[in-house]
Each structure stands twice: as C-alpha cells, then as structure tokens.
Amino acid sequence: MRLLHISDLHLGKKDRDEDILLQLEKVVGVCLSEGVDILLITGDLFDVPSPPRATKEAFLEVVEPLRQRGVALVAICGNHDRGGLGGWDREGLLFFEEPEVLRFGELRLHLFPFHPHGSGKDLLKGGLRRASRYEVALCHASYVSNPAVLSQLGEDGLLYYPLTSTEVRNLPFDYLALGHYHNPVLWREGACRCGYPGTIEPLSFKEEGPRKAFLVLCEEELRVEEVDLGCRRAFRTVPWRLGVEVREEEVPLRLRELRGRKDFFKVILTGFVRDGALLRASLQGLPDNVKVDWRVIDLQRVEADPLLKGFFELVRERGEGDERLLGRGLELLEGHVD
C-alpha cells in the first residue's frame, strides 16, 4: 500500500489557481508514476468554505486521471474550507468534515477534520487501540513543540488545538499526517512518524523554499520519503543595501526589472539614502510581484533636524559609523526616521 500526503492547497486563492492547479497536476503525475493507492489531503483543499463551482470543477478535472486509475482520494477539511463541502462525495473523492475511520485492507485511516471544538482534541481523546497492521491518522492541527510552527501559527493567531510532542508520542499511529502549517516538516515522535507537507505552491513570503509531498510506504515497516515538487512562482526576500548591492540611482530601474520575473520579491532596502522623498516618489507604480520593505536612513531628514544631525555626527566622529548603530539610534529619536 502506498500513500501520497499533501496539504493546504488553498484552491480559490486570488490569482493563484492556475499555479496551484499546475502543481496539483505534478502531484497527480507522482501518484501515477509511484503507483500510489490513496492521495491524502489534510485540510484547506479550498481557500474558502464554499468555493465557486468553477474552482471545484477545475479541481475534479485535474484529479480525473486518479479516478480513472482507481486511486482513492481522501480529504479532510481545514480551518479554511470547513462548512460547505460535507458529504461532497463525488467520483471517488471523499471529503470529510466529521471524524471517521476508513479501512483499506491492512491500513486504517483515522480522520480528524478541523472542527471549532475538536480536531486536535478529538485526536487525543484516547481509547484508540491498534487494530490493523498500519495505522495512519489525518489531522488539521498545530504541533506546538516545533518552535517554527509555534511562532508562525502564533504570529498569525492560528494556534488551533495545539498538540505537544509528549501527546503525539503516545498515539497508536505509524504516521500522523498533519495539515495547517504551511512549510514541510517531517519528524519522528517515538514510533510515530509525523509530517506537515506544507502548501504545494508557495502562497506567501512565509513559504520560501521547495514544496514537498510525502510518499508513505507501507512495507515491512512504514516508511516516509520526501518528494520534491519544486514550485511555479517562488517568494524571494532579497536584501539590498544601498551603496553595496545597489546604487541609490539604480533602485527604480532595478525594481522595475523584477517586473519581468515570474517570482514574487520582497526587497529589504537598507543603508543611507541621500533624498528619501525623491526615491520614494520614483517607486510609484511598482509591479504587483514586488514589495519594498523600506528601512533606509534618509540623510535629507537627518540634515534638516538639528537633533538627528548632532547624533549622526557624534556617532561618525567616534568612528562608529556602523549603519545598524546609527539606524537604531535614529529610530530611538522617535518619528525622525522613515
């Protein structure tokens, strides 16, 4: 028995469906070439609870080759797509909004879809005993013992139903297929392997790095292999220090050059700028795929303010012309710096 685990597709996300569907096509290709029996989706298949009909149809069309080859598709809802698709059992696609146990020969799948009062809690209720050779659980929840998961989901206010390492360790599963955190993580808790595959296509600057699917092989023992999915449009954060990576007068042109690229860019602009207002004005009408994180020190404003100027000169005189020190000091002189 072979399973492929993906998660958090977020189909229906503004302007991204084409990329997500192309990545999904890649996933379907992996299922067929690897002889996968079941494709698992651990929540947030759709970005909203009631996706437009066209989005659902586009999804079904892409996964059609799976149906033709008898590959089952089991999806649970996440916090994004709960509440409109329950019972959407169509053409071999099983979409669950309530806990359930499915049996496929020697494999049992325990489903814990996202629920405002359940999910992680249902998973931990206990009473579960091993009754099959392979026991796999699907859950849309927050594994808080990983600092990256904790900080990112915490930052976004999405720490639904936290699960800890100790709790997971005692579960009677061979594999815990997780959804909710958007970056790939694969680890082991005692005898239980655990994995967040993350999104199949990056959807924000918090999703840099390659996208993955996890191939779960029910062999002598259960094994999990990573499958690299690459991505259609990457999110890239690039630091530009004025006078180092880029000259001040080149900034507008260099930013516009990024327009022709398919990826998304966040340019962190640091260093000293001779005239911040002028540079800012020249950045109007930036392409949609480019964001500027403006962290420069505007010498024009320093010049115009006796307090800032005094501080600036003092630091420079003392031979401590470190930009970070200057930047921090100027920031502390509140409101004086962009």
Ligand SMILES: [Mn+2]
């Ligand atoms: Mn999600």
